[in-house]
Amino acid sequence: MHDLLLPIVIPGAAGLLVFALPARLRGLRTVIGVLGTFATLVASVWLIDTRTGVSWTWMQFGGLELDFALRMDAFSSWAVALVGLLSLLTAIYATGWFRGRGGVPGRYFAWMLLATSGACGVLLSDNLLLLVLFWELVTLMLFLLAVSGRDEGAPGAAKAFAVLGLGDMALLVGVVLIGMDRGWSLSALAASPLATDRALHVLTYVLLLAAAMAKAGAMPLHSWIPTMSTGTHASVMAFLPGAVDKILGIYLLARISLAWFAPTEGLRMVVMIIGAVTILGAVFMAMIQHDLRRLLSFHAVSQVGYMLLGIGTGTVIGVMGGLFHMVNNSIYKACLFLGAGSVERETGTMDLGRLGGLVRVMPVTFGAMFVAALAISGIPPLNGFASKWLVYEACIAADAPLFLVAALFGSALTLASFVKVLHSVFWGPKPTAMDGVREGAGGIGMPMAMVTLAALCIVLGVFAAWPLDDFIGPAAGLEAEGALTGSAALEGNAATWGEVGGATPPPRRYAPGAMQPYVITGLLAVGVLVLLLMAHMGQMRMRRVRPVFVGGQPFDRDVNRFPGTEFYKTVQDLPGVGSALRLGASGHLDPYEAAQRAGRPAVRLLRRLHSGLVGDYLFWCLLGLAIVVAVLLGR
Amino acid sequence: MAPIAEWLFFFLIFPGLVFSVLLGLVLVWVDRKVTALVQWRVGPPLSQPFWDVLKLLGKEVIVPAQAWAGGFLGLPFVGLAAGALAATFVWIAATGLAASPGGDLLVVVYLLVIPTLAVILGGAASGNPLGAVGSSRDMKLMLAYELPFVIALLVAVFQKHEIDGESVRAGTLSLSGLVDFQRDVGSVLLRPSGAIAFLVALLCAHAKLGFVPFDLAEAECEIGEGALLEYSGSVLGLFKITQAVLLATLPVLLVTVFWGGLAAFTVLGVLAFVGKIVLILVLFVLIKNTNPRVRIDQAMKFFWGPMTVLALIALLLAHLGF
Numbered sequence: 017m018h019d020l021l022l023p024i025v026i027p028g029a030a031g032l033l034v035f036a037l038p039a040r041l042r043g044l045r046t047v048i049g050v051l052g053t054f055a056t057l058v059a060s061v062w063l064i065d066t067r068t069g070v071s072w073t074w075m076q077f078g079g080l081e082l083d084f085a086l087r088m089d090a091f092s093s094w095a096v097a098l099v100g101l102l103s104l105l106t107a108i109y110a111t112g113w114f115r116g117r118g119g120v121p122g123r124y125f126a127w128m129l130l131a132t133s134g135a136c137g138v139l140l141s142d143n144l145l146l147l148v149l150f151w152e153l154v155t156l157m158l159f160l161l162a163v164s165g166r167d168e169g170a171p172g173a174a175k176a177f178a179v180l181g182l183g184d185m186a187l188l189v190g191v192v193l194i195g196m197d198r199g200w201s202l203s204a205l206a207a208s209p210l211a212t213d214r215a216l217h218v219l220t221y222v223l224l225l226a227a228a229m230a231k232a233g234a235m236p237l238h239s240w241i242p243t244m245s246t247g248t249h250a251s252v253m254a255f256l257p258g259a260v261d262k263i264l265g266i267y268l269l270a271r272i273s274l275a276w277f278a279p280t281e282g283l284r285m286v287v288m289i290i291g292a293v294t295i296l297g298a299v300f301m302a303m304i305q306h307d308l309r310r311l312l313s314f315h316a317v318s319q320v321g322y323m324l325l326g327i328g329t330g331t332v333i334g335v336m337g338g339l340f341h342m343v344n345n346s347i348y349k350a351c352l353f354l355g356a357g358s359v360e361r362e363t364g365t366m367d368l369g370r371l372g373g374l375v376r377v378m379p380v381t382f383g384a385m386f387v388a389a390l391a392i393s394g395i396p397p398l399n400g401f402a403s404k405w406l407v408y409e410a411c412i413a414a415d416a417p418l419f420l421v422a423a424l425f426g427s428a429l430t431l432a433s434f435v436k437v438l439h440s441v442f443w444g445p446k447p448t449a450m451d452g453v454r455e456g457a458g459g460i461g462m463p464m465a466m467v468t469l470a471a472l473c474i475v476l477g478v479f480a481a482w483p484l485d486d487f488i489g490p491a492a493g494l495e496a497e498g499a500l501t502g503s504a505a506l507e508g509n510a511a512t513w514g515e516v517g518g519a520t521p522p523p524r525r526y527a528p529g530a531m532q533p534y535v536i537t538g539l540l541a542v543g544v545l546v547l548l549l550m551a552h553m554g555q556m557r558m559r560r561v562r563p564v565f566v567g568g569q570p571f572d573r574d575v576n577r578f579p580g581t582e583f584y585k586t587v588q589d590l591p592g593v594g595s596a597l598r599l600g601a602s603g604h605l606d607p608y609e610a611a612q613r614a615g616r617p618a619v620r621l622l623r624r625l626h627s628g629l630v631g632d633y634l635f636w637c638l639l640g641l642a643i644v645v646a647v648l649l650g651r
Numbered sequence: 652m653a654p655i656a657e658w659l660f661f662f663l664i665f666p667g668l669v670f671s672v673l674l675g676l677v678l679v680w681v682d683r684k685v686t687a688l689v690q691w692r693v694g695p696p697l698s699q700p701f702w703d704v705l706k707l708l709g710k711e712v713i714v715p716a717q718a719w720a721g722g723f724l725g726l727p728f729v730g731l732a733a734g735a736l737a738a739t740f741v742w743i744a745a746t747g748l749a750a751s752p753g754g755d756l757l758v759v760v761y762l763l764v765i766p767t768l769a770v771i772l773g774g775a776a777s778g779n780p781l782g783a784v785g786s787s788r789d790m791k792l793m794l795a796y797e798l799p800f801v802i803a804l805l806v807a808v809f810q811k812h813e814i815d816g817e818s819v820r821a822g823t824l825s826l827s828g829l830v831d832f833q834r835d836v837g838s839v840l841l842r843p844s845g846a847i848a849f850l851v852a853l854l855c856a857h858a859k860l861g862f863v864p865f866d867l868a869e870a871e872c873e874i875g876e877g878a879l880l881e882y883s884g885s886v887l888g889l890f891k892i893t894q895a896v897l898l899a900t901l902p903v904l905l906v907t908v909f910w911g912g913l914a915a916f917t918v919l920g921v922l923a924f925v926g927k928i929v930l931i932l933v934l935f936v937l938i939k940n941t942n943p944r945v946r947i948d949q950a951m952k953f954f955w956g957p958m959t960v961l962a963l964i965a966l967l968l969a970h971l972g973f
Contacts, residue, residue: 017721077795187878189830221939234675306734323844373717373778374721375776376719376764377812394761395764395765396758396761396762401761405755405757405758408757408824409824412808412822412824415809415822417802417805417808417809417966418966419807420801421801421805424757424760424797425797425798425801428764428794428797429794430792431764431768431790431920432790432793432794433767433776435771435790436787438772438775439775439783439786442719443719443775443778443783444775444780444783445717445780446717458964508825524822524823525819525822525832525835526821526822526825526828526829526831526832527823527825527828528823528824528825528827528828529754529756529757529758529823529824529825530755530825531755531758535658536736536758536762539658539659539662539732539736539739540729540732540733540736542659542662542663543662543663543668543731543732543733543736544729544732546663546668547728547731547889548728551728554708554709554885559711559712559713559714560711560712560713560714561713561714561715561716562713562714562715563715563716563717564715564716564717564718564777564778564779564782564881565715565779565880565881566779566780566781567781573717577780578780578781578783578784578787582787583787583790583791584791585763585818586789586791586947586948586951587951589948590948590951590952590955591952593955
């Protein structure tokens with residue numbers, strides 16, 4: 017068997033095995049689930065330096081030939097490994113998540129492994145039709161995972177399936193349009209990209225862009241993520257909409273924008289505008305949410321905007337920023353969803369107004385979520401800052417100050433939103449209802465997954481040069497440029513300001529800004545240590561613990577509260593901003609709801625036609641037959 | 652090894668921690684002295700701010716029972732370290748002390764967020780509802796001023812000039828790059844766009860320092876110092892020192908971005924540089940002493956409304972070459 021098949025076949029086979037096992041062997045299913053994802057990770061790491069392709073003729077219908085063609089390049093290699101890692105961590109988490117609530121539901125691990133297999137397949141496909149098949153598999157598995165063992169997941173899963181199905185349809189149409197013109201091989205397509213000077217090619221690009229946006233959750237095709245979040249298992253949210261769907265969507269976006277098409281300035285501008293609107297629109301919506309899962313899913317949408325913005329600039333530094341942000345987002349967003357799940361599991365609520373004071377009883381969850389929250393807010397020296405900084409520099413390189421303002425302001429709003437989360441969940445007075453809450457009933461799996469992800473947030477931030485040099489840079493096309501490395505962007509090398517594909521950047525008089533994460537981290541750490549040492553030698557050891565002082569009144573922790581849900585009331589009351597937020601919350605801007613409203617007359621008509629009378633149906637059949645005959649005779 | 656030693660010196664001694672703390676406390680004295688003069692009083696001696704801080708550092712720390720003690724006690728340290736690092740980058744770029752890498756405008760903007768964030772998180776972690784009110788106000792105030800602040804800073808980056816008939820703009824976020832640019836074409840401040848942007852940035856910096864009329868996050872008479880309510884002793888002292896470090900950094904940042912930094916390393920040049928900083932400081936103090944406190948919604952409307960519009964107009968003018 018060819019090596020490249022491993023990341024697809026291992027999880028696929030393990031998934032089918034779990035599917036086939038009888039229901040009472042629940043323990044064995046779980047073991048296979050975790051081992052299968054682990055084996056996928058090992059295989060993908062083992063393959064990470066492989067650069068090869070392979071192709072078999074698979075099926076032939078008349079003129080249509082379906083090749084089973086795979087290839088691994090500088091982009092797909094680490095993307096597959098990232099999918100493997102995330103699937104392993106969420107599988108480990110799932111073992112704890114389901115403990116004590118009736119165990120892992122029947123085929124959960126089967127769907128999960130098949131989704132992993134499908135995601136790896138998308139990343140490795142070298143044939144357009146094959147890519148569509150795998151892409152479809154992931155969508156289907158998302159639906160099955162969302163409804164497995166949890167009835168309240170059904171409406172959200174249906175909405176997700178509808179929106180993603182629409183995206184998949186756009187993908188299929190786009191792929192067929194390409195295929196009829198240029199054949200199905202992706203390597204051949206990448207060798208001579210389609211110019212977007214013809215209307216048909218622009219249409220194809222837009223169709224594929226819509227598919228990528230639906231999968232990644234960019235506005236306005238984002239609404240399935242928040243709806244789905246409230247009824248779905250935390251491990252599923254962290255795995256698919258939080259991480260892997262983003263990777264697939266952004267993978268497709270990067271491929272169409274950098275390899276398969278040569279988008280014009282105007283199309284790139286469209287991508288950047290969608291990015292900026294997504295950043296700001298979603299983060300404003302996140303700020304006013306009261307449900308932790310919904311809040312997190314709006315952030316999951318908002319972060320996509322940075323990736324679109326970075327890739328849309330078309331500069332080397334922007335593409336690197338966008339791809340690096342995709343990696344970072346999948347890590348901290350998975351961590352946040354898992355942390356929220358852990359809170360939900362122990363407290364039974366996700367209402368930010370009812371939570372509070374959990375920092376002492378859930379220290380591990382708090383620590384992981386604290387790091388991830390600072391990372392998503394882009395606080396240096398964590399990973400979110402490194403990738404956002406690249407995107408900011410890309411906006412300067414592309415002479416786009418307003419986009420830079422949107423990105424920076426979005427980042428400030430993200431920070432504000434997470435201050436609210438941290439305060440409402442972990443700080444503030446602990447309500448009496450939270451008194452019995454303890455951490456750790458789910459076993460070692462849940463903390464292990466969260467802590468690993470939080471640690472990665474720190475490592476990828478402090479040593480940002482490492483992923484940029486070894487993985488992101490080559491994927492952004494620096495391999496072809498020879499002397500340049502990924503971290504050249506961090507060092508302020510003006511060559512990274514040029515367009516992807518080696519076009520020389522416009523001459524600049526002044527060197528770009530530079531950012532050395534390890535200098536910032538090192539000095540901050542030294543500073544804190546020196547200050548702590550001085551405090552230790554001084555008087556800081558003298559400490560007393562006293563109850564808080566609230567105007568000298570006896571303190572009632574259920575009454576004397578200022579929960580995080582009150583934090584941004586002022587923003588909601590501002591003229592302009594407030595009414596825009598109410599409009600967003602009403603669902604009028606959601607195409608799914610709009611389509612529902614628009615489709616209602618059609619449904620009513622169809623319902624009236626369904627009279628239940630045999631005679632009516634017979635009439636319709638005969639009418640149809642008559643039309644068919646008429647058409648045939650007419651030819 | 653040498654660059655590490657050099658960086659440690661820059662960061663810990665000059666122009667970082669020690670220098671910026673000392674200078675900051677002197678500037679706190681300037682603030683108090685000028686305030687006193689405005690209010691027809693004598694004012695404190697130069698040594699007063701130093702004694703105030705030293706006394707706080709020697710006092711007992713009281714930790715609220717409901718607080719997250721680790722963060723409550725640790726965050727002031729992080730805030731001060733970040734403030735000192737921002738001071739290091741800004742001063743090095745302003746004075747051209749070293750061929751400094753790392754002096755990036757956005758890195759500095761983010762580092763300057765951390766001290767405020769430390770106060771916000773510390774207040775939220777104190778377990779006191781009034782502290783939480785203060786934190787939420789401080790966070791909203793930050794949202795309010797950061798938007799016009801970054802737009803105003805970008806005016807310096809995108810202001811169009813002509814050198815030998817060729818259209819030139821700084822087009823870089825490097826602070827020393829901005830200083831070089833202004834050495835070539837003159838201060839950003841001298842053009843209409845630069846003047847408007849400077850004014851906006853000045854008011855945003857004023858809010859960033861938490862001065863009246865934007866002291867609503869502390870508002871002693873309403874919420875008893877807000878986020879700082881539960882702080883006492885040395886941790887409170889650290890926050891006061893951090894405040895002084897910011898006071899020694901923000902005027903220099905404005906001078907660097909809009910007013911050419913330390914243009915020449917001569918007696919006259921240094922005097923001009925110091926004069927600019929003192930002038931900005933006196934402007935701060937005068938605004939502070941002639942305005943009553945605004946409410947948080949008024950502050951947000953002020954910054955997201957007129958200030959943001961002004962900053963955008965300045966950006967447009969800069970783009971058009973004015």
